[in-house]
Amino acid sequence: MIEKVKRDPEFYPVVRRRARLAWVLSAMTLAVYFGFILLVAFAPGLLGRPIGDGTMTIGIVAGVGTIILAVALTGFYVRRANSDFDAKIDGIVARAAS
Amino acid sequence: MNIPAVVMFLMFVAVTLVITRWAAGRVRSASDFYAAGGGITGTQNGLAIAGDYMSAASFLGISGLVFASGFDGILYSVGFLVGWPIVLFLIAERLRNLGRYTFADVVAYRLEAGPIRTLSAIGTLTVVAFYLIAQMVGAGKLIELLFGLPYLYAVMTVGALMVTYVATGGMVATTWVQIIKACLLLGGATFMAFMVLASFGFSLNAMFRAATDIHPDGLAILSPGKLVSDPISAISLGLALMFGTAGLPHILMRFFTVKDAKAARKSVFYATGLIGYFYILTFIIGFGAITLLMSDPAYFRAGPDGAYDPLTAMIGGTNMAAVHLSNAIGGSLFLGFISAVAFATILAVVAGLTLAGASAISHDLYASIFAKGRSSEATEVRISRISAVAIGIVAIFLGYVFENQNVAFMVGLAFAIAASCNFPVLLMSIVWGGTTTRGAVVGGFLGLVSAVTMVLLSPAVWVNTFGFPKALFPYDSPALFSMTIAFLGIYIVSKLDRSARAERERAAFEDQFVRSETGIGIGAASSH
Numbered sequence: 001m002i003e004k005v006k007r008d009p010e011f012y013p014v015v016r017r018r019a020r021l022a023w024v025l026s027a028m029t030l031a032v033y034f035g036f037i038l039l040v041a042f043a044p045g046l047l048g049r050p051i052g053d054g055t056m057t058i059g060i061v062a063g064v065g066t067i068i069l070a071v072a073l074t075g076f077y078v079r080r081a082n083s084d085f086d087a088k089i090d091g092i093v094a095r096a097a098s
Numbered sequence: 099m100n101i102p103a104v105v106m107f108l109m110f111v112a113v114t115l116v117i118t119r120w121a122a123g124r125v126r127s128a129s130d131f132y133a134a135g136g137g138i139t140g141t142q143n144g145l146a147i148a149g150d151y152m153s154a155a156s157f158l159g160i161s162g163l164v165f166a167s168g169f170d171g172i173l174y175s176v177g178f179l180v181g182w183p184i185v186l187f188l189i190a191e192r193l194r195n196l197g198r199y200t201f202a203d204v205v206a207y208r209l210e211a212g213p214i215r216t217l218s219a220i221g222t223l224t225v226v227a228f229y230l231i232a233q234m235v236g237a238g239k240l241i242e243l244l245f246g247l248p249y250l251y252a253v254m255t256v257g258a259l260m261v262t263y264v265a266t267g268g269m270v271a272t273t274w275v276q277i278i279k280a281c282l283l284l285g286g287a288t289f290m291a292f293m294v295l296a297s298f299g300f301s302l303n304a305m306f307r308a309a310t311d312i313h314p315d316g317l318a319i320l321s322p323g324k325l326v327s328d329p330i331s332a333i334s335l336g337l338a339l340m341f342g343t344a345g346l347p348h349i350l351m352r353f354f355t356v357k358d359a360k361a362a363r364k365s366v367f368y369a370t371g372l373i374g375y376f377y378i379l380t381f382i383i384g385f386g387a388i389t390l391l392m393s394d395p396a397y398f399r400a401g402p403d404g405a406y407d408p409l410t411a412m413i414g415g416t417n418m419a420a421v422h423l424s425n426a427i428g429g430s431l432f433l434g435f436i437s438a439v440a441f442a443t444i445l446a447v448v449a450g451l452t453l454a455g456a457s458a459i460s461h462d463l464y465a466s467i468f469a470k471g472r473s474s475e476a477t478e479v480r481i482s483r484i485s486a487v488a489i490g491i492v493a494i495f496l497g498y499v500f501e502n503q504n505v506a507f508m509v510g511l512a513f514a515i516a517a518s519c520n521f522p523v524l525l526m527s528i529v530w531g532g533t534t535t536r537g538a539v540v541g542g543f544l545g546l547v548s549a550v551t552m553v554l555l556s557p558a559v560w561v562n563t564f565g566f567p568k569a570l571f572p573y574d575s576p577a578l579f580s581m582t583i584a585f586l587g588i589y590i591v592s593k594l595d596r597s598a599r600a601e602r603e604r605a606a607f608e609d610q611f612v613r614s615e616t617g618i619g620i621g622a623a624s625s626h
Contacts, residue, residue, distance in 0.1 A: 002612050015615045022187040029187075030340075033180045037336045040173065040322045041329040047169075048321020054303040055310060057320040063172035064381075067179050067374045071367075074183050078367045081191070082360050093616050 004096035014088045021080060025073050036066050102434025103244055110282075110442050111259065117274045121267035128475040131268035131482060132199035132457055133354040138273055140361035144368025147352050149276030150450040151343075151369070152283060152376055154236055154443045155509055158417045160377070164384020165391075165419035166409055168309070168319025171384055175377035177336055181343025182370040189344050190366050191359035192528045192614040200454075201350040201520065202462045205527045207613075208606040209535040210599065214523075215462040217542045221519040222347040222458040224546065225512045226451045226489075227496075229346075232508040233451070234497030237444040243414045244421070244437040253497040260448045261490035264456060265483040269355060272449045279439075279446035284372065286439045287379040290420070293427045294386030309388040314409060319388075331573050335510075338577035342513030345521030348454035359617050380420075387419040390426045397422045448493070456485040507558045510575065514553060518545035518580035526588045528614055531607030534600040537592025545584025552576030 005011050039047055039062070047059030125131050138146065156178060164171030197203035202218035234253055241252035263271045298304040310317050343349065353362045391397045397413055398406040412418060424436035460482035465473050473481075523542040526533045553559055555571035592600070613619055 001618060002609050005612050005616060005618070006608065011612075018615075026184055026187045029180055029183045033176065033340065034333065034336060036176065037173075037332045038329060041332045044322035048318075050320075055306040055317075055320065056303055057169070059169055059321055060172065060306075063169075063176050064378060066176050067377060070180050070183050071371050071374045074186050074367045074370045077183075077186060078363045081363055086360060089616055093618060096618075 001096050005092055008092045008095060010088060011092050014085060014092070018081060018085045021077065025077055029070060029073060032066055032069055036062055100244060100246075100430065100434055100437060102431050103437035104434075106434050106438035107245070107441050110278075110438055114259075114263065114271075114275050114278065114445075117278075118263050118267040118271040121270035121274065124270055125268045125479075128199070128461075128479050130270065131479045132351075132453075132461065134269040134273055136355060136357050138355040140356060140364030141368055142273070142277060143352060143356050143361065143365035144372065145280045146273045146276040146355075147349065147365060147369035148372040148376070149278075149280035149283075149446045150348060150352060151373060151447075152280065152443065153233065153447045153509075154240065154440050155232070156377070157283065157287070157380060157443060158240075158420055158440065161380045161384040161387065161420040161423075162415070162417040164381055165387045165412075166416045167323050168313065168315070168385070168388075169321055170323045172381055173322075174339070175381065177339030178343070179370070179374050179377055181340045182366060182373065184340060185344045185349075186363060186366040186370070188525060188529070189350070190353055190362045193350060193524075194353050194356065194359050194362040195614045195617040195620055196528065196610065197354055199351070199354055199461050200457050201347060201524055202458070202466075205523055205538065206466070207527075208603055208610050209527060209533070209538055210603075211466050213535055213539045215466050217523065217539050218520070219458040219462040221345075221515065221523070221542065221546060222462075223455055224550075225345075225347060225516050225520065226455040226458075228508040228515070229512040230448060230451050230455075230489075230493050231496050231500055232505045232512070233444055233448050234493050235500050235503075235505045237441070237448070238497055238501065240440060240444070243418070244440070249501055250498055253494050256444060256448060257490045257494040257497070259445055260452050260493075261487050263445075263449045264452045265486040268479075268482075269351075269453060272446075272453050273355060275442075275449055276446040279442045280372065282439045283443055284376060286424075286436050287376060287383065289432075290386065290424060290427060290436075291379040291382040294382055294390070294423075297386075297390070305382075305385055305389065309385045312392045313388050314407075330578065331575060334573055334578035335575040337581055338510065338514045338517050338575050341517040341521050341577070341581065343516075345516030345519070345524065346512075347458065347516075347520065348450040350520075350524075351454050351457065352450075358620060383420050383423060386427075387423040391419065391422055394426070397426075452486050452489050452493070455489045456482045459485040504563050507553065507556075507563070507574070511550070511553045514549045514575060514577045514580065515546060517577050518549040518584050519543075522581065522584040522588055526585070526592075528610075530589075530592075531604055531611070532592050533588060534592045534595040534597075534603050536595045536597070536600065537588045537590075540591040541584045541586070541588030544587040545580050548583045549576050549580035552580060 049058050129135050160171050160174055193204055196207050202215045206214045237256045238249045238253040241247050242249045263275055313319050356362050392408040398411045400406040425433040460478050464481045465478045519542050523538045552571045556574045557569040558574045560566050560569045
C-alpha cells in the first residue's frame with residue numbers, strides 16, 4: 001500500500017505543496033514574532049508612541065496584533081489542510097487501498 | 099479562612115473525583131490509559147490542551163507582571179502563544195500519524211528504540227521534574243495564602259489529588275479535569291475582564307489613562323521597560339518560549355487522544371484561539387488591577403505612617419493581583435470562586451505532567467527497553483499507575499525541599515530543555531531523512547546538558563540562587579545557544595555516521611514519510 005502511494009503521480013506534488021505552505025506560515029510566524037521582539041529591544045521609543053489622541057500605544061496594538069495574527073494563521077492552515085489537501089490525500093489513499 | 103473558597107474548591111474536587119471514578123471504569127486497555135482510546139474530539143482536545151497549558155503561572159504570574167510593569171507582561175503572553183502555530187505547522191499532524199502514546203514513539207519509528215527512548219524519557223522526566231517543582235511550590239504557597247492550610251498539607255493535597263486522577267482514571271480523567279478547569283478559568287477571567295472594562299464604559303483608552311494616572315511609573319507602563327535589556331537575551335528567551343511549547347511532553351501527548359490528523363489540527367486551532375483570548379484577558383485584568391487596587395490600602399502592607407509602595411508591598415506579592423482584583427470586583431464570593439479556579443488550574447497542569455512522566459517510565463523505559471516489547475498491556479498500565487504514585491511522592495518531597503528556594507527560573511528552564519532536547523530530536527526525525535540514531539542521541543544529549551549547564555551558570559541561578567558574586571554565563575535564557583548546539587549536533591553526527599544501521603535508517607525514511615503524510619496505519623492507537 002505504501003508503495004502504491006509513492007507511485008501515485010499526485011502524491012508528491014500534494015505533500016510538497018502542503019509542506020511549502022507549512023514552512024511559509026512558520027517563517028511568517030517567526031518573522032512577525034522576532035520582528036516584534038527586536039523592536040522591543042532596539043526601538044522601544046517607537047512602540048511607546050501613543051496612537052492618535054489616545055493613551056494606547058503602538059506597542060500594545062503590535063503585541064495584541066501578534067496574538068491575533070498567530071490565531072489567524074493557524075485558522076488559515078487548518079482550513080486549507082482539512083479541506084483541499086485532505087481531500088486529495090484521501091483520494092490517493094483510497095486509490096492505493098483498492 | 100475563606101469559606102466560599104473552601105466550599106467551591108471542595109465542589110470542584112467532588113466533581114473531578116466522580117469523573118475519575120467514571121473514567122476508571124472505562125480504562126481497560128493501554129490505549130485507554132495513555133490516550134483515552136483515541137476517542138476525544140477535536141473541540142474537546144482543544145479545550146483540554148488549553149487547560150493543560152494555561153498554568154497558574156500564566157494566570158497569576160502574567161497579570162501580576164502587567165500589574166507591576168504594564169507592557170512587559172505582554173511580551174511573555176506573546177511568546178507563550180506563538181509556539182502554537184509552530185506546533186501546528188511542523189509537528190501536530192505528523193505526530194498524530196506516526197505515534198501512539200508518547201512522542202518517543204514517533205522518533206523511534208525508524209530509529210533504534212533503546213537509545214532513542216532512553217533519551218526521550220530523560221528529556222521528558224527532566225522537563226516534568228522542573229515544571230512540577232515550580233507548580234508544587236507555587237501551589238503550596240498559593241493555597242497557604244488563600245485557604246490558610248499549612249504549606250506541607252497544601253503540597254500533599256495537590257500531590258494526592260493529581261495521583262488519584264492519573265493513577266485511577268488515566269488520560270480520560272486527566273482530559274476531563276483539564277476541560278472543566280479550562281471552562282472555569284476562561285469563564286472567571288472573562289467575567290473579571292468584562293467588569294473591568296464595564297467600569298470604564300468599555301473604553302480601552304479610558305482604562306489606560308486611569309492606569310497611567312495611578313501607576314508610579316506613569317506613561318512608561320505603556321511602552322517596553324526593563325524586561326528586555328539586550329537583543330541576545332530577548333531572542334534567546336523568545337526561542338525558548340516559542341519552541342519549548344513544541345517540545346513539552348505533556349502537551350505532545352494530548353495529540354494521541356484524537357482519532358486522526360484532521361482532529362489534531364482542529365484541536366490546535368481551538369487551543370490557540372482560547373489561549374490567545376485568555377492572554378488578552380490577563381492583560382486587561384492586570385491593568386484593571388492597577389486602576390482598582392493601587393489606591394486602596396486594604397490590599398497592601400502599609401508602614402506605620404500608612405504609606406505603602408504599591409509595586410512591592412502587595413499582600414501575598416504582586417502575583418496575587420488577579421486574586422485581589424476578584425475581591426474588588428465581586429466581593430468574597432467571587433474571590434472564593436477565583437481562588438478555587440486557581441487551585442483547579444494547578445491541579446489540571448500537574449495531572450498532565452504526572453501522566454506524561456508516568457508514560458515515559460512505563461511505555462518508553464519499561465515496556466520498550468526493559469521488557470523489550472514482551473510485557474503485556476496490563477503489566478505496562480500497572481507500571482504506569484505505580485509510576486504515577488512514585489512521581490506524586492517525589493513531587494511532594496521536592497515541593498517540601500524547595501519551599502523557600504526561588505523556583506521562578508524552573509519553568510523557564512523546563513521550556514529551554516524542551517526546546518533544546520525534545521523539539522530538535524522530534525523535528526529532525528520527522529522532516530530530515532538523514533537523521534540517524536547516533537545523530538539524534540548525541541545532539542539531543544548535547545542540547546539537554548548545555549541547556550541545564552548554562553542555566554545553572556546564569557545570573558538568575560548562579561548569582562541570585564546560589565549567591566556567587568559573578569555569573570559564569572552572561573544570559574538567563576540559554577535556548578539560542580543550546581538549540582543551535584542540538585541541531586548542529588544532530589546534523590553533523592548524522593552526516594558522519596557511516597554505520598550499517600545508519601544506512602538502514604536513512605532508507606526507511608521514505609516509508610515513514612508516506613505514513614506521516616497520509617496517516618496510513620493510524621488505527622494503532624484506538625485498536626482494542
